[in-house]
Amino acid sequence: xxxxxxxSAGRLRAxxxxxxxxxxxxxxxxxxxxxxxxxxxxxxLVLVAVLSFTEWNGLGDPVFVGMDNWSALLDDPVxxxxxxxxxxxxxxxxxxxxxxxxxxxVWAAGKQRNRAVLSAIYFIPxxxxxxxxxxxxxxxxxxxxxxxxxxEWLFGDGNLFGSQSGALAVLVFVGVWQFxxxxxLIYQGAARxxxxxxxxxxxxxxxxxxxxxxxxxxxxxxxxxxxxxILMVVGGLTTFDIVLILxxxxxxxxxxxxxxxxYDKAFKGFQFGAASAVSLVLVVTATLISLLVVRLSGxxxxxxxxxxx
Amino acid sequence: MRGxxxxxxxxxxxxxxxxxxLPLYVMLAASLQSRTDYASGGPLSIPDRLTPxxxxxxxxxxxxxxxxxxxxxxxxxxxxxxxVVPPLAYAIVRSRGRATTAVFRIFLLGLAVPxxxxxxxxxxxxxxxxxxxxxxxxxxxxxxxxxxxxTLVLTGVMREIHGELYEAxxxxxxxxxxxxxxxxxxxxxxxxxxITVFSALQAWNGFLFPLVLTQSAESKLITLGLYxxxxxxxxxxxxxxxxxxxxMLPILIVYLFARRALIQGLMGVGGK
Numbered sequence: 001x002x003x004x005x006x007x008s009a010g011r012l013r014a015x016x017x018x019x020x021x022x023x024x025x026x027x028x029x030x031x032x033x034x035x036x037x038x039x040x041x042x043x044x045l046v047l048v049a050v051l052s053f054t055e056w057n058g059l060g061d062p063v064f065v066g067m068d069n070w071s072a073l074l075d076d077p078v079x080x081x082x083x084x085x086x087x088x089x090x091x092x093x094x095x096x097x098x099x100x101x102x103x104x105x106v107w108a109a110g111k112q113r114n115r116a117v118l119s120a121i122y123f124i125p126x127x128x129x130x131x132x133x134x135x136x137x138x139x140x141x142x143x144x145x146x147x148x149x150x151x152e153w154l155f156g157d158g159n160l161f162g163s164q165s166g167a168l169a170v171l172v173f174v175g176v177w178q179f180x181x182x183x184x185l186i187y188q189g190a191a192r193x194x195x196x197x198x199x200x201x202x203x204x205x206x207x208x209x210x211x212x213x214x215x216x217x218x219x220x221x222x223x224x225x226x227x228x229x230i231l232m233v234v235g236g237l238t239t240f241d242i243v244l245i246l247x248x249x250x251x252x253x254x255x256x257x258x259x260x261x262x263y264d265k266a267f268k269g270f271q272f273g274a275a276s277a278v279s280l281v282l283v284v285t286a287t288l289i290s291l292l293v294v295r296l297s298g299x300x301x302x303x304x305x306x307x308x309x
Numbered sequence: 310m311r312g313x314x315x316x317x318x319x320x321x322x323x324x325x326x327x328x329x330x331l332p333l334y335v336m337l338a339a340s341l342q343s344r345t346d347y348a349s350g351g352p353l354s355i356p357d358r359l360t361p362x363x364x365x366x367x368x369x370x371x372x373x374x375x376x377x378x379x380x381x382x383x384x385x386x387x388x389x390x391x392x393v394v395p396p397l398a399y400a401i402v403r404s405r406g407r408a409t410t411a412v413f414r415i416f417l418l419g420l421a422v423p424x425x426x427x428x429x430x431x432x433x434x435x436x437x438x439x440x441x442x443x444x445x446x447x448x449x450x451x452x453x454x455x456x457x458x459x460t461l462v463l464t465g466v467m468r469e470i471h472g473e474l475y476e477a478x479x480x481x482x483x484x485x486x487x488x489x490x491x492x493x494x495x496x497x498x499x500x501x502x503x504i505t506v507f508s509a510l511q512a513w514n515g516f517l518f519p520l521v522l523t524q525s526a527e528s529k530l531i532t533l534g535l536y537x538x539x540x541x542x543x544x545x546x547x548x549x550x551x552x553x554x555x556x557m558l559p560i561l562i563v564y565l566f567a568r569r570a571l572i573q574g575l576m577g578v579g580g581k
Contacts, residue, residue: 128557139553
């Protein structure tokens with residue numbers, strides 16, 4: 001015991017001797033990434049705030065207009081509707097993706113060979129771009145050339161994109177198709193980390209499969225659920241590609257979520273100042289959620305998982 | 310350990326297989342049919358005549374160029390990420406300075422700044438510096454927006470390196486640079502492949518930056534080619550689906566040969 005302490009004290013002294021300071025990297029190592037990130041993410045972030053007080057049509061120079069964009073935004077019924085729609089789509093996404101991905105993840109965590117093969121197929125959507133996925137589903141669900149034209153018993157008149165509920169259903173469904181594999185992956189990893197001892201003990205106690213799932217698996221997946229849900233919320237609020245390609249925010253403005261509204265204002269309406277104000281609403285929402293991520297997950301406490309073991 | 314087979318789970322997994330597999334099958338089958346055959350047979354029929362014509366049309370329609378552009382952007386983005394993220398993660402894990410802690414917090418906040426939120430000022434900045442419609446103008450923001458996740462993943466991996474290993478090297482008088490190249494990089498191989506996979510996928514599949522920051526056919530990326538094709542020839546479903554297949558082909562080929570590495574990589578992103 002004494003010799004151990006002496007040895008570690010010796011090592012501490014060794015680390016503190018002159019010159020040892022250079023054995024730790026200085027701020028210089030962090031500089032390139034920081035400057036790069038500041039230029040292309042933080043500067044635009046500040047600029048978006050500045051631009052939200054200007055009027056700019058994409059050509060020439062922005063003109064300062066004070067609070068005009070903001071007061072217009074407050075009176076804009078589409079803006080309010082877009083926030084509501086973003087929240088609705090996000091909530092629906094979480095509600096549908098979570099149960100599917102938990103069940104699939106726990107299932108895929110099993111060691112059987114057929115599960116590995118099936119998982120290989122399940123994960124394919126994970127690799128595809130939102131663009132490819134949206135174009136694929138837009139073609140498959142096309143009212144004239146797609147599946148709805150063949151299965152009228154299921155789809156009615158076949159024009160899913162013609163009503164708000166239809167268009168929302170398509171967006172939620174495509175979101176589930178696109179993102180469930182990713183969340184399945186999170187749950188698969190977490191389910192594999194559950195100690196087998198817990199299941200063995202439960203089996204001795206005569207607990208059935210459902211009870212084992214409810215009383216061991218689900219509680220053990222708590223952290224994974226938190227991570228996954230937060231990622232779904234952030235991803236859901238910023239959904240853009242699939243709306244642009246699948247519904248163009250329509251019918252009317254019935255699927256115009258905030259991110260799409262911003263794009264529409266800027267690059268279709270050329271009201272870059274007003275669009276910046278919309279962006280800022282997005283940034284603030286996303287930042288608040290990000291703070292929540294940091295808090296809940298403990299990322300900011302900088303701990304390795306082997307510490308304390 | 311588990312006794313009788315779980316029939317319900319087996320059934321559920323087959324249902325999910327249909328949900329994922331059927332659209333992929335329809336896509337592949339339709340892309341190999343002529344427009345008239347597809348229109349008369351419908352999406353769910355089993356095709357009896359296959360033709361590669363749609364794919365050939367894509368390449369004569371300029372898709373080769375889009376491929377090349379996308380490959381350039383992907384390689385450049387991965388190179389930037391691999392160049393700046395490892396030193397940053399190393400500094401975050403090992404430095405005792407307050408500045409690096411602050412930097413880490415900034416990157417954590419950056420995690421949730423969506424690209425959509427800064428696209429207007431990005432358009433302004435990129436136009437001002439004369440990089441509009443230039444591949445470099447797509448590469449730089451794409452790389453910047455891959456940094457937070459990559460930093461998070463790599464710091465997670467580097468934190469698992471035991472302190473004793475550093476101390477042993479410190480006793481030998483190793484500098485911070487020597488430790489980085491001799492100790493940290495070799496022990497972070499898994500993390501490095503994760504961030505390579507992640508940033509490459511981000512770049513290959515990226516849509517918003519190319520959509521807003523490029524215009525001409527010369528600087529068009531594959532996702533944008535797909536989008537334009539849909540806008541212009543939306544009724545040519547087999548052609549459109551051939552384009553979709555082409556856009557995902559390189560990733561699927563990598564997936565076929567390096568599935569484990571790819572999935573492990575993405576799992577690293579989700580799990581950390």
